[in-house]
Amino acid sequence: DQQVKQNSPSLSVQEGRISILNCDYTNSMFDYFLWYKKYPAEGPTFLISISSIKDKNEDGRFTVFLNKSAKHLSLHIVPSQPGDSAVYFCAASGGGGSNYKLTFGKGTLLTVNP
Amino acid sequence: DSGVTQTPKHLITATGQRVTLRCSPRSGDLSVYWYQQSLDQGLQFLIQYYNGEERAKGNILERFSAQQFPDLHSELNLSSLELGDSALYFCASSVGVRDVGETQYFGPGTRLLVL
Numbered sequence: 001d002q003q004v005k006q007n008s009p010s011l012s013v014q015e016g017r018i019s020i021l022n023c024d025y026t027n028s029m030f031d032y033f034l035w036y037k038k039y040p041a042e043g044p045t046f047l048i049s050i051s052s053i054k055d056k057n058e059d060g061r062f063t064v065f066l067n068k069s070a071k072h073l074s075l076h077i078v079p080s081q082p083g084d085s086a087v088y089f090c091a092a093s094g095g096g097g098s099n100y101k102l103t104f105g106k107g108t109l110l111t112v113n114p
Numbered sequence: 115d116s117g118v119t120q121t122p123k124h125l126i127t128a129t130g131q132r133v134t135l136r137c138s139p140r141s142g143d144l145s146v147y148w149y150q151q152s153l154d155q156g157l158q159f160l161i162q163y164y165n166g167e168e169r170a171k172g173n174i175l176e177r178f179s180a181q182q183f184p185d186l187h188s189e190l191n192l193s194s195l196e197l198g199d200s201a202l203y204f205c206a207s208s209v210g211v212r213d214v215g216e217t218q219y220f221g222p223g224t225r226l227l228v229l
Binding site: 031032034036041042043044045046049051089091093094100101102103104105106107 | 116118120145147149156157158159162169170172204206208215216217218219220221222223225
């Protein structure tokens, strides 16, 4: 049972435009959400996070939106740059107790064309 | 650079063998997590240690074990290796005192190939 879903395996955008990556989750106990960027043969790099008490968090070109009622979050990258081309993973944690593990989506490959 | 180090970077071994993967967390982090990334399964949580004690277990096989030492580095031991164990193994660390949520920082990974 996939609790975190990224339904778009790939996304292609033009340099300078907005990239929107989407993520859906099913576990209502999740209370912390993160986005990671990953290049081949490297570890995931943390980008931005949001807790369930917020609906938006912004850091430079990256903004994450959380819609708890829809169990949906999205990552906006504006403006997109060729160096943003990578696989983006959505992850979630929560459930209380000592369960701090991250549950990952399968990733979306973003390609930013010059 | 996340500050999390993993060795070795690559490992090639044969079925039935045993290997040890090593991880050093970021300075000050007390929690260490191990994840496996295979082609078809994505990133899967294996196990978490906090200040030397096991905190949570995921889909970790009985042939796999881990520990965290007093200096907070961690080792993941994989034994009786099978072809299907070939994957990328990532270590991550976090502060370990969870309030609203904690960010985990990942190491570069160890690529294991079982022949």
